[in-house]
Amino acid sequence: MRRVAVTGMGLVSPLGHSAAEAFDAARAGRSAIHRLEAPFTHRLAAPLATTVQFNGADHFDPPKLRMLDRVSQFALVAASRALDDAQAQLTDAERCRTGVFVGTGMGGINSIDEGYQTLYADNSDRIKPFMILLGMYNAPAAWIGIENKFTGPNLTYSTACSSSAVAIGEAWLRVARGDLDVAVAGGAEAPLAFGSLKAWEALRTLAVIDQANPSASCKPFSKNRSGMVLGEGAAMLVLEPWERAVARGATIHGELIGYGLFTDGGHITRPSVEGQAAAMRAALQSAGIEAAEVDAINAHGTGTQANDSVETAAIKAVFGERASRIPISATKALHGHLLGATSALECVMSFMAMQHSVALPTLHLDQADPACDLDYVPQVAREGVPIRTMLSSSFAFGGTNAVLALRAAPG
Template structure:
């Protein structure tokens, strides 16, 4: 097994148009959540979302833009930033030993929504000719491969909210085992179309709007939490062998030590403690570290009643009496739930937090819940000198539980 370095990060999300801006907003406790004000928001029971600032025409020429759903636009912007940060010379890489691994939970929802509106709403047969190419789930990965000349595996993972954590973990294994010398991995999601929002609303998982401050509507681990807030965007990391990164003088954000995955089989939407415990223990075992080595956790922390209580219980099982010493950040309180891109965004934020020796806050946590009684770094950033190893948890509908073990560069 080779050590795997993270040499580039990129992000575009409700907290910023790049990774640096995103981390700056998170460290200040800023929220990207707001009341939705569009033509269809009046049809929503809880019109609350977290939107990212993206004007496609500023990034892509018109002929190309016409072939890109919003999810692919996000993916390409984040990937471009990650490659630039890694200082990759694309002319001197072995393109056949370089791969793309992207997670998405819902694919090109805007394109599919528009197609259905044309076909059924307007009773028209004039569907856009690129509808299939724009809406297919593997479009973001395909575009990244073509944009950067990567001829190795181009793989898409769709495991709901764990999609991008799985993508990063699977990419890590390929590089660690020597199958690839370079990988870009992460996730992209653009779920804020009208049809998607109505579908999520029907599940009764969306948070009620906070009447005093809509931006604080997502309240992970708080007694008065009422659900999650959907967000959009993308995040990517560049992975390569540690020795290669050191030899070429790359800036190293840290390394991935391990990856664990396990599946709940009890209910397709209801999490259980056993699956989450198994994923965390598997990740720690693969990383060959003890529970005492973990300095912090970036929680899945969606803000739903069931998830937050279950995750708290699972952390207690894994860490025992030591669970109360571990600070836990739930950054979805600020950027919302990016579904298939959430794990990648939280991975990027975790690396940047370790670099800066700070713990990101879990915002809007003012009402204590007896079932959620761990240290969630409530409402304010916290300095932490001993911050070398973090877990990043991603737990999904469908039962996929994925955990990444991250280490800051010494």
């Protein structure tokens, strides 16, 4: 297995449009959660979201824009930024050995929702001619391949909240095995359509509004947590063999060293301690490291009652008495839950945290919960924390638990 370097990182996120901008916002504790403004918000119980300041017309000409759902727009721009960051000047032969791996939980839901509005609410048959192309789940990955003439594997993963962790992990496997020389991997999500928000609301997993401070409505690991806040955006990484990156003088942001995947077999929405712990152990085994070598964890940390207590117990099961000494960050309190894109954004935040020796804060943790009693870096970033190795965890509806093992680039 070859070592795999991360040489490019690109974002379209609620916290910013570059890794540095998003990291600075997270480090400063600037939550992107806000009251959602849209014509339908009066019909939502808790109109909260994290949104991206983004206008597709600034990036695509009108004929192209008509074929792109918001999720594909995000994906294309994030991938372009990642490739620019990697300074990837690929030959035609190298493009044939470049793959695209994208995770998304809800695909082109905005276009699908709009189509249903036309059909059922407006009682019209005037569906957009590109509706299938706009709504299909593999459109973001396909467009990245088309725009860049990448003819290697082009794969889309939809495993709910772990989608982009799976995409990055599967890309890592292909590069590490020598199947590919370059991979663009990450996730994209644009789930803030009315129908989507009402469906999530019906599932009773969304946070209630903190009336004193709406931006504090997502409270991972706090006793008064009430749920998650949905967000939109995309994050992409460029992966390549370590030797190739060094040979061409690339800036290396860090190294992917392992990937653990384990599926709960008990319930479609209820997480299990055993499944989450098994995924973490699988990541350690894949990376060839011991639990004692992990310096920090980026938690799934959704802010739901069920997940946060289960995740706490799973970390204890893997790390034993040392669990209480590991700094654990839950950044969804800052950027919201981007569903299929969250894992990729959190992976980028983890690499930035290692580069800057910072444990990012878990905001709004203002009430201690006996069931969540680990070191969650409450409220304020912790500076001067030497972090060489991290785990970034993603646990999903459907039971697909994915954990990425990350290592800092040599100083």
